[in-house]
Amino acid sequence: MSASVVPAEVSANATVVELRPRYEGANVGTWIGFKHLNYLVEEAVLEHLRRVGHSPTALYHEHGLCVDIAHIDTRIVRALRVDDLAVAEVRPTGGMTYAVTIRRDAHDPRAVSSKVRVSLRLDTRGEAAEPVPADLLPYTVDRLGEGGEPIRIGDAEPAEALRAGRNAFVWRHRIPYFYCHFAERLQMSGYLRIMEEVVDLFLADRGVSIKTLLDRQRLIPAVPHSRITLLDEAYMEEDLYTVFAVEQVFKRLTFTSRMDSYVLRDGVLVQTATGRITHGYAELAGRREWGLVDFDDVLLGALAGIGGH
Template identity: 70%
Template sequence: MTVTRLEIRPRYEGANIGTWIGFKHLNYLVEEAVLEHLRRTGMPVTDLYHDHGLCVDLVDIDTRILRALRVDDLATAEVSAAEPGALRFAVAIRPDAESAKAVSAKVTVALRHDPRGGESADIPPRLRPYAVDRLGDGDKAVEVPESADPIAFLTEGRNAFGWKWRIPYFYCHFTERLQMSGYLRIMEEVVDLFLADRGVSVKRLLDEQRWIPAVPHSRVTLLDEALMEEDLYTVLTVEEVYKRLTYTSRMDCYVLRDGRLVPTATGRITHGYAELAGRSEWGLVSFDDRLAGALSGAALSGAALSGAALPGAAR
């Protein structure tokens, strides 16, 4: 079995709270490690695209964060096959070669045929089982009642928050569609908007209690394709608050086509909270009544569980 080992360093952009690296940028390290593994096993992104018309798409990324990484850590990543005969990989990242794992992930890759290059010729036999004409199948689309607002339709009666957003080109790749790293950015942003809408924004809890959100687990799975400049409807639903220690929410993303909401991605993210005890130390805390009530929707009234929406966001 081929195993790729490489040194990898977090990007400065991901050090949003002190020097700790957030979940999104840890997932970026996972993605970077998988792409390097593909290079070393004879499947570099550039050659696959230009020589064979195949686009490398990460279609599932399931990541557990076991300990913190900081911006100057020169981490060691190890990538191996997670399933024989499939483009599914196991990734382990350590702060250094001798330490316990900081990040453990499973990643699935698809090779999507690029329609701009015409018919795909000269695909090597070993790659043909992984080549697809489309990501997902689009068979779970939901009809939207005539004149209904899609966000209101998706969130009515649920402990959920909705957000409509136009997909910009810089969240896309291969000239047309939203990529996995874009969905990770969306997941981070919809949580941020949700917390602000519930009156427990990241800044407010930092200022008032020195609390920061911490993520032990995230997963994003692509179900279909979302295209550049389409409107993406993202819904975050709180699924479970566990013993006032963590809460898990589900992210569902849709595009509206011909009056039908087409699911393009789904995912889950689990958060706890830590209290900062200075520049270098922190410790996990239990949710107080304010945070627990905000997460459960207890402070909201009405069957739609709606509050005052932020600009650019709606229930």
């Protein structure tokens, strides 16, 4: 994903930049999925930082500061397609928090809106660095997050401890280096990938996999809202335990689920992130169009934990 070479409008208050979504995000037809729309938001914020003189490269090389997206909360009002030249506006809202609006062109209604918080994580490894600029000190941290709720399990099996008494799916997976940055930590885009994958695994576990519903009913999940907050750091090649649980079904139209991620350290499950995602289901009406539909009894039962595998 690269920013347009067309000069963007930059002021003390906002940055406007043109972006194109990646072809990778067009998994069904030409519509772009929620993960890649969040990637557009992230890229717009990074471009804003470059335009105001705080490029991620310079901050890291000169001051040992790692730019981390620590919170992202994104609402999707209209779908973007792979050939849309999106217009993103980044407006600072105080400190290093930003409101991001994305339109399909400068004159279209809003397609995506997001709230983003950036942290500057100090990297003390390696060579010495120049002092952190005074204006960035309030946003500089030694460690990401303020800590989630630890779960002491001793010798118990972590997945069973996390699943106990809940209508939840638990996925244990090793954190790969390509989900990390700064040679160390799982980054926000990695958590977005994990959120997408755990939904896929959950639906398959319940007997309503994405391919199953596509083949049977031409249905595909659609995401109007997603949110992820980093609570602590998770490191490359640690095992991450991701818990996915349906919280609410609204009028057979949408369901909201919670995602929580943990790493096991010395008999304690340390929570590293939490998030929520809302899904509806769209029925494909050909190559160009789709429309939201009500959940049938089979899907409702799967979400409630009735049936499945």
